Amino acid sequence: MLEVQNISKVFGGVHALVDVSFSVAEGSLSALIGPNGAGKTTMMNIISGIFPPDKGSISFKGGVITRLSPAAIARRGLSRTFQHIELFAEMTVLENILVGRYIKSRSGFLAAGLRLPFVRTEEEKNRAKSLEILASIGLEGKADELASNLPLGEQRMLEIGRALATEPSLLLLDEPAAGLNIRETRDLGKMIVRLNTEREITILLVEHDMDLVMRISTSITVLNFGQKIASGKPADIQRNRDVITAYLGEEDPSC
Amino acid sequence: MVYALPNLTDDSYFITLMIFSGINAIVAIGLCILMGSAGQVSLGQAGFYGIGAYASSVLSQSFGLPVVISMLCAAVISGIAAVILAAPSLRLKGHYLAVATLGFGEIIHIILNEFGPGGPSGFGDIPALSAGGFVLTTPAHVAWVVWGILLLLMIFSLNMLNARPGRALRALHGSETACNAMGLDVVGLKIKVFVLSAVYASIAGSLYAHYVSFISPSSFTLFHSVLLLMMVVLGGITTVWGGLVGAVIITLLPETLKAFEELDVLVYGLILTLSLLFLRRGIVPIVTAKIHSLLVRRNA
Ligand SMILES: Nc1ncnc2c1ncn2[C@@H]1O[C@H](COP(=O)(O)OP(=O)(O)O)[C@@H](O)[C@H]1O
Ligand SMILES: [Mg+2]
Numbered sequence: 001m002l003e004v005q006n007i008s009k010v011f012g013g014v015h016a017l018v019d020v021s022f023s024v025a026e027g028s029l030s031a032l033i034g035p036n037g038a039g040k041t042t043m044m045n046i047i048s049g050i051f052p053p054d055k056g057s058i059s060f061k062g063g064v065i066t067r068l069s070p071a072a073i074a075r076r077g078l079s080r081t082f083q084h085i086e087l088f089a090e091m092t093v094l095e096n097i098l099v100g101r102y103i104k105s106r107s108g109f110l111a112a113g114l115r116l117p118f119v120r121t122e123e124e125k126n127r128a129k130s131l132e133i134l135a136s137i138g139l140e141g142k143a144d145e146l147a148s149n150l151p152l153g154e155q156r157m158l159e160i161g162r163a164l165a166t167e168p169s170l171l172l173l174d175e176p177a178a179g180l181n182i183r184e185t186r187d188l189g190k191m192i193v194r195l196n197t198e199r200e201i202t203i204l205l206v207e208h209d210m211d212l213v214m215r216i217s218t219s220i221t222v223l224n225f226g227q228k229i230a231s232g233k234p235a236d237i238q239r240n241r242d243v244i245t246a247y248l249g250e251e252d253p254s255c
Numbered sequence: 256m257v258y259a260l261p262n263l264t265d266d267s268y269f270i271t272l273m274i275f276s277g278i279n280a281i282v283a284i285g286l287c288i289l290m291g292s293a294g295q296v297s298l299g300q301a302g303f304y305g306i307g308a309y310a311s312s313v314l315s316q317s318f319g320l321p322v323v324i325s326m327l328c329a330a331v332i333s334g335i336a337a338v339i340l341a342a343p344s345l346r347l348k349g350h351y352l353a354v355a356t357l358g359f360g361e362i363i364h365i366i367l368n369e370f371g372p373g374g375p376s377g378f379g380d381i382p383a384l385s386a387g388g389f390v391l392t393t394p395a396h397v398a399w400v401v402w403g404i405l406l407l408l409m410i411f412s413l414n415m416l417n418a419r420p421g422r423a424l425r426a427l428h429g430s431e432t433a434c435n436a437m438g439l440d441v442v443g444l445k446i447k448v449f450v451l452s453a454v455y456a457s458i459a460g461s462l463y464a465h466y467v468s469f470i471s472p473s474s475f476t477l478f479h480s481v482l483l484l485m486m487v488v489l490g491g492i493t494t495v496w497g498g499l500v501g502a503v504i505i506t507l508l509p510e511t512l513k514a515f516e517e518l519d520v521l522v523y524g525l526i527l528t529l530s531l532l533f534l535r536r537g538i539v540p541i542v543t544a545k546i547h548s549l550l551v552r553r554n555a
Binding site for chain 2 (some may be wrong): 086088105122
């Protein structure tokens with residue numbers, strides 16, 4: 001579904017990514033892991049079109065998306081969340097989800113201003129769909145709260161909900177467990193698995209939390225200092241020497 | 256002081272103020288949508304107001320088009336001008352747009368001065384507002400029409416803001432990065448909201464011209480753009496009601512200050528400065544928050 005080929009990216013003097021290739025199979029729950037600064041977020045940004053790579057190409061569902069705008073990529077069915085929360089802080093929880101429905105609806109300025117009949121039905125449909133999504137992420141009781149008033153864990157859930165509202169076929173999650181406690185992380189893991197198996201959304205998960213990744217993902221790619229050092233099934237990765245060294249090299253080996 | 260008020264008897268004094276309040280409010284609600292929802296600043300709104308006034312006047316006077324058609328043509332011209340201005344400058348970040356709109360306003364002023372009928376001294380005998388053979392002869396009729404149009408635009412704006420485009424605009428204000436990730440066409444949206452605010456300003460300018468029947472470039476200056484900005488900020492940019500309230504207050508204020516005689520400009524400036532300092536969120540948001548908290552306390 002997603003093919004990442006020979007991607008390189010340099011920031012100033014920093015080689016954030018060096019000739020990285022991997023692929024995400026349709027229906028898989030893939031993970032991209034690596035210590036802090038390994039280049040994971042940079043890879044997410046390149047895949048979702050926030051900035052282009054220096055070298056290499058990305059294809060998604062058979063088409064090259066390397067130079068497309070993020071909006072164009074989103075419209076092809078690729079959605080994402082952000083490591084540093086990017087919610088619409090001054091809008092309500094429900095409105096955040098409704099913005100996610102944007103590409104699935106069509107009422108423009110004139111039609112909405114004149115409140116044409118199709119706008120009303122579209123609004124009602126989107127509202128129902130959004131409330132359904134809120135229920136699935138456990139935020140049904142908070143529809144009218146401002147997004148900025150939610151605790152961090154719920155903000156992360158809301159970001160996932162907003163991404164789901166675009167009805168993606170591939171969902172990129174950038175460290176969704178960052179800042180969550182153990183229980184929240186466990187619930188999040190269950191939800192990600194449910195999205196993958198029940199809604200049949202292919203998932204590329206970037207995560208720091210090794211336990212979570214090992215438990216839920218079906219295939220793993222490991223980055224270290226911008227280079228791919230391993231890829232394979234969780235069991236293989238756990239035994240891989242390079243991976244162990246990369247992680248033990250960190251100050252906090254539990255990460 | 257702010258407007259060249261036409262000579263009127265005392266009877267129609269109040270009505271005249273109502274007309275100017277309504278006209279200003281039409282520009283102000285457009286500016287509210289642009290600034291408060293989409294987070295863009297315009298220092299050139301008087302430019303679109305001027306295009307609306309001049310284009311509609313010339314089309315109806317020299318080309319003999321019906322006033323309503325002239326106003327619509329003027330709105331289209333303003334909309335096109337907005338696209339030409341916005342398309343390149345919206346790609347720029349931060350204050351560049353503000354500077355670009357400031358330049359735009361000045362350019363329009365210079366063009367009206369150099370090439371407008373009558374040059375700097377302007378021109379008169381602009382046909383009165385009329386529709387379908389019915390000519391509005393009294394100021395009272397004009398006031399009804401202006402406030403009627405304001406009401407319709409208000410409803411249009413509220414409908415739009417409470418639906419998909421309005422949410423997209425507010426989202427733009429919140430996080431452009433997230434908007435991109437959600438597939439929103441960020442530049443396209445900004446151009447559209449810019450066009451919308453230009454069309455509102457244009458309609459108001461046309462109404463102004465057909466009402467006063469004499470216009471000159473001096474009504475369409477940076478000073479007027481700043482005044483419009485002040486209305487929106489004073490009333491509160493986050494809701495179109497703020498634009499309406501701010502426009503009425505700023506229009507009436509100089510008139511009520513006439514009692515201060517030659518000190519009126521000073522008092523006017525003082526009031527504006529103090530209210531911008533102490534009512535930073537704008538009157539309407541502050542008042543609604545107060546009412547809300549009172550209701551909550553009563554229910555608790
Ligand atoms: N926009 C940017 N500008 C400059 N340097 C960046 C930028 N994004 C990431 N980097 C650098 O690239 C490297 C990889 O960062 P990142 O992709 O965020 O790592 P990770 O997400 O794996 O922690 C880091 O050294 C970081 O400082
Ligand atoms: Mg990161």
